[in-house]
Amino acid sequence: MNRPVALLAVPVMAIAGVLSAAARPQHTESHSPYRTAYFAATVPGAWSRYAMTSDGKTESSYTYRRLPDEDSRAQVELRTDFTSGQFQGTWSKNRYVLSRRFHLEDDALSFSKHCERLFMQTNTMPEEQEMPAATLPNITAAAIDYGRSVKFVGTEKIEGRECDHYTYHYVTKEKNRTIFDGEVWLNASVPFGLVRESARIKPKVGPSSTYSMTLAETGNGSEKAK
Numbered sequence: 001m002n003r004p005v006a007l008l009a010v011p012v013m014a015i016a017g018v019l020s021a022a023a024r025p026q027h028t029e030s031h032s033p034y035r036t037a038y039f040a041a042t043v044p045g046a047w048s049r050y051a052m053t054s055d056g057k058t059e060s061s062y063t064y065r066r067l068p069d070e071d072s073r074a075q076v077e078l079r080t081d082f083t084s085g086q087f088q089g090t091w092s093k094n095r096y097v098l099s100r101r102f103h104l105e106d107d108a109l110s111f112s113k114h115c116e117r118l119f120m121q122t123n124t125m126p127e128e129q130e131m132p133a134a135t136l137p138n139i140t141a142a143a144i145d146y147g148r149s150v151k152f153v154g155t156e157k158i159e160g161r162e163c164d165h166y167t168y169h170y171v172t173k174e175k176n177r178t179i180f181d182g183e184v185w186l187n188a189s190v191p192f193g194l195v196r197e198s199a200r201i202k203p204k205v206g207p208s209s210t211y212s213m214t215l216a217e218t219g220n221g222s223e224k225a226k
Contacts, residue, residue: 001064001078001109001110001112001144001192001194032106032107032147033148033149033150033151033152033166034107034150034186036164037105038164038188038193039105039106039107039108039188039192040105040188041188041189041190042066042104042108042191042192042193043066043220044066044067044068044069045065045066045068045220046065046066046192046218046219046220047063047064047065047066047191047218047219047220048063048064048190048191048192048194048215048217048218049061049062049063049064049216049217049218050063050064050213050214050215050216051213051214051216052080052211052213053212053213053214054210054211055210055211056210057085058083058084059082059083059084059087059088060080060081060082060083060085060087061081061083061216062078062079062080062213063077063078063079063080063081064076064077064078064191064192065079066191066192067095070097072100073097073098073099073100073116074098074103074111075097076095076096076112077095077096078093078094078096079092079093089123090122090123090124092121092122092123093120093121093122093128094119094120095118095119095128096111096112096115096118097115097116097117097119098111098115098116099115099116106147107147108192108193109144109146109147109184109192109194110143110144110145110146110147112139112140113140113143115139115140115143116136117130117133117136118130118131118135118136118139119131140173141172141173141174142174143172144168144170144172144180145170146168146184148170149168149169149170150166150168150184151167151168152166153165153166153167153183156185158185158195158196159195159196159214159215161187161189161190161195162187163185163186163187163195163196164186164187165184165185166183166185166186167181167182167183168182168183168184169181170182176203176204176205177204178202178203179202179203180199180200181199181200181202182197182198182199182200183196183199184196184197185197190215190218191218191219191220194213194215195215196212196213196215197212197213198210198211198212198213199211199212
């Protein structure tokens with residue numbers, strides 16, 4: 001999932017039911033580190049919103065939404081709304097068109113690592129614009145591959161939900177690599193599976209920073225989940 005290090009590059013499912021498992025392309029992963037299928041609730045229209053805290057300041061909310069598939073490709077929208085601070089009242093959106101070979105039900109947390117087209121829009125832009133294809137290797141190189149990184153710790157109750165707790169350690173594939181040491185708490189009833197995430201980020205150059213995301217609300221389409 002995208003993280004706040006850089007809005008377009010970094011900040012945690014169900015594919016359309018028309019294809020049978022036998023008809024889909026073979027997955028590249030031979031096994032999964034996840035204890036259960038956490039991402040089946042991420043059907044088209046489903047969304048989850050998180051309070052984002054960076055270095056102790058909660059100034060934005062992140063909303064992840066699964067859009068309708070495009071040409072048999074899953075799509076994810078990430079909208080960032082700044083709720084306080086110097087950018088209060090502004091927003092931005094990224095729309096990720098993912099590889100046909102990637103299935104959100106396998107590892108929705110890692111969707112940005114499988115991006116093949118990226119569109120962006122801000123509150124000052126009348127319509128979205130596609131990012132140059134040459135930028136995509138930078139996007140995918142900066143993204144976390146959760147499926148290759150998580151390790152199960154135990155079970156805990158977070159935000160009133162029973163969650164499985166994982167830790168992860170990941171070094172990005174960029175030339176100036178970044179190290180993430182984090183934790184995620186997952187629940188299969190939540191779109192995108194994520195109830196909470198926290199991490200420390202150590203770039204190759206510059207000081208370390210921290211962030212956390214906590215689930216605020218979820219829904220499907222325009223309806224809020226109870």
